[in-house]
Amino acid sequence: MPSPTGSAAPLSASDVAAATPTDRNRAVDLYRAAAMAVVAVGHWLLMVVVVADGELDGGNLLDGSPGYGWLTWVGQVMPLFFFVGGFASATSLRSAERRGVRPADWIATRLHRMATPAAALAATWAVALVVGAALGGFGVVALGAAGAAIPLWFLANYTIDTALAPFTFRWFRSHPGRLVAVLALLFGVAEAARFAGVPLVPQVSWVVGWLIFQVAGFAWQDGRLPTGRRLAALAAGLWALALAAVTLGPWPGTMLHHAGLDHSPTHPPSTALLLFGFAYSATAAALAPAVTRWLERSARAWRVTIAANGVAMSVYLWHMTAAVLVAGVAHATGLLPTAEPGTTAWWWTKGPFLLANLAVLVPIVRRVAPVEQRALLGGTRRCRWGTPSMLAAAALLSLGIKAWSSPQPAVLVAGLVTTLVVWRGALARHEAPVPAS
Numbered sequence: 001m002p003s004p005t006g007s008a009a010p011l012s013a014s015d016v017a018a019a020t021p022t023d024r025n026r027a028v029d030l031y032r033a034a035a036m037a038v039v040a041v042g043h044w045l046l047m048v049v050v051v052a053d054g055e056l057d058g059g060n061l062l063d064g065s066p067g068y069g070w071l072t073w074v075g076q077v078m079p080l081f082f083f084v085g086g087f088a089s090a091t092s093l094r095s096a097e098r099r100g101v102r103p104a105d106w107i108a109t110r111l112h113r114m115a116t117p118a119a120a121l122a123a124t125w126a127v128a129l130v131v132g133a134a135l136g137g138f139g140v141v142a143l144g145a146a147g148a149a150i151p152l153w154f155l156a157n158y159t160i161d162t163a164l165a166p167f168t169f170r171w172f173r174s175h176p177g178r179l180v181a182v183l184a185l186l187f188g189v190a191e192a193a194r195f196a197g198v199p200l201v202p203q204v205s206w207v208v209g210w211l212i213f214q215v216a217g218f219a220w221q222d223g224r225l226p227t228g229r230r231l232a233a234l235a236a237g238l239w240a241l242a243l244a245a246v247t248l249g250p251w252p253g254t255m256l257h258h259a260g261l262d263h264s265p266t267h268p269p270s271t272a273l274l275l276f277g278f279a280y281s282a283t284a285a286a287l288a289p290a291v292t293r294w295l296e297r298s299a300r301a302w303r304v305t306i307a308a309n310g311v312a313m314s315v316y317l318w319h320m321t322a323a324v325l326v327a328g329v330a331h332a333t334g335l336l337p338t339a340e341p342g343t344t345a346w347w348w349t350k351g352p353f354l355l356a357n358l359a360v361l362v363p364i365v366r367r368v369a370p371v372e373q374r375a376l377l378g379g380t381r382r383c384r385w386g387t388p389s390m391l392a393a394a395a396l397l398s399l400g401i402k403a404w405s406s407p408q409p410a411v412l413v414a415g416l417v418t419t420l421v422v423w424r425g426a427l428a429r430h431e432a433p434v435p436a437s
Contacts, residue, residue, distance in 0.1 A: 026295040026302065027288035031084045033308035035077040039151060040319035042075035044357050045350060046256075048341045049327040056140065056331050058147050062258035065342030069254030076255035078154055078266075079213050079277025080284055085158065086217020089165045101380055103166035107390040108383040110162050112427045114313070115397060116375040118155060119423040120368055121148070121317045122404070122416050129413065142409040144328065145416070148321040149405035155317075156401040157210045163394035168211065172218045183212050191271055194263065195250070202268060209269025213277055220285050231286040238279035245272040310376070311369045315361070318368060322361035326353060393426035 020026070046061040046068075061068055089110075096106045125145040132141030161168075171179045186208045193201035219225055226234055246253040250263055251272035257264045265273040295302045330336045330353075339345035383390060400422060403415025 020302070025087070025288060025292055026305065027284070027291035028084045028087050029309050030291060030295060030305045031080060031284055032088075033305055033312050035081045035084075036312040036316045037308070038075055038077045039154075040315055040361075041354070042071075043151060043320060044323055044354055045071070045075075047323055047327075049331070049336060050341075051331070051336065056143060056327075058143070058327070060256075060258045061341055062254060062256060063260065066252075066254065066258065066260065068342065069252065069256070072255040073276070076266075076273075076276070077280070078210075079273065080280050081154070082158070082161065082210050082213035083217045083220070083277070083281035083284070085161070086165075086214035087221040088217075089162065089214065090169055090218045090221035093166060093169050096380070099380075102383070102387075104383040104385070104387040104390050105380055106166055107163050107387065107394070108427065109378075109381045110165075111159065111390065111394060111397065112378065112381055113375045114155065114159060114162070115419075115423045115427050117313050117317055117368065117372045118152075118401065119420055119428075120371045121321065122419045122423075124321075126416050126420065129416070138409070140328075142412055143407075144321075144324040146405055146407055146412055147324045147327075148318075149401075149412075149415075150320050151316065152401050152405055156398040157206060159394050159398045159401070160207055161211050161214045163391050164211065165214065168215060169218055172215060173222070176219070176224065179215065183208055183215065187212065187274070190268070194268075194270075205268035205270075209274065212274065213281065216278065216281060220281075225282075225285055228286075231282060235279055235282035235286055238275060238282055242272065242275040242279050245275050310373055311365050313372045314365045314369045318364050319357070319361055322364060323353075323357045325360055326356045389426065393422055396426075397422045 048059045048061050048063070050057055050059075062072075092110075093106065125141075125148060128141050129138065129145060132138045168179065187205055190202045190204040190208065194205075216225075225231060245251050249272065251270055252261050252263060252265065254261070255265050255273060255276050257267045263270060265276075269277075295305060327336070337346060337349040339349065396418060400415045400418030403411050404419060406412045406415065
């Protein structure tokens, strides 16, 4: 399996656990790992694979059975991930400031950590496409590559927000109210343009919508959120507003994009998703003290949390590849379910497929996790160029990852190539890393 970085010894969860600072918000680590697991299981549950006109095709259960949209109120964890990501970025930026790390170096380090595991996945699918083309099966492999990239829209957006973090965090610390007001104004304009049918302007929310959750994470890390019963009351009020938005407002009751929606909740983020995401995040923040105390008392639970975080990105990146491989084998052996998606008979087939997906994913993760862990342990990277070059690299990487999931083979190939070129040309070639302190 192609690997951009080779291999490295796995992280020792016990050693990391023993070195955990006493003031660490351990709930953030648990939420991050749990979110990746929920994403994997959610995609596997909603994945539909059928044979249409003699050809293999795939889709989302919600495309034909929107009544299952209530599942997304449990499984839509991306707002929470951006929220805890903002908390983690704020913590890291404060540490970088104390150590005199330049913004360009901080961005290069974070992008390298995210892009290196993604480059391993891209390299694998690039090789698969070449082999498929040589054997006359390029179309089938391209379909698999696009399916494997379904969850990568998150990474594309997270890349942009991460690259902007040194500047948004600086602005947040100096003028928090002004930053929130500007983001709210931009989001409001984009949302109004969506309902007015104005083209292009609504796409601003692809960046602004998710950035708002990151800024909320800044506020959590900075101690600006209410605590205790006040935070619990805020969470309850936000849940009420989110429910009102989908029952009384024009937004659909689902929190995941699928075909046939007049106003997608996530493509780009909508007002309903913001309310839902804030409610989810406020609930998580309210529970965080109790979760942290539990992880402090249970050494085993904390070690599991650390170990899970060491492979979280690998699980996120490769879980759909595992599902694609299982679906391909099922198709080749005539074991694909023929029951109507969403029916009781169809749901009964999900158990064996979930187990098969897990059985395939586990050895893959064992093989690729060292790539992720080596990137995490690489220390702060010295960027050869300035901050503008890192922002440009983030933009190109985001575009490449988005294009990778395209159903059009030419766009998909361009996305894979762009991802690999940006990683190799802008993120892998830096001066020697500075050992992490």
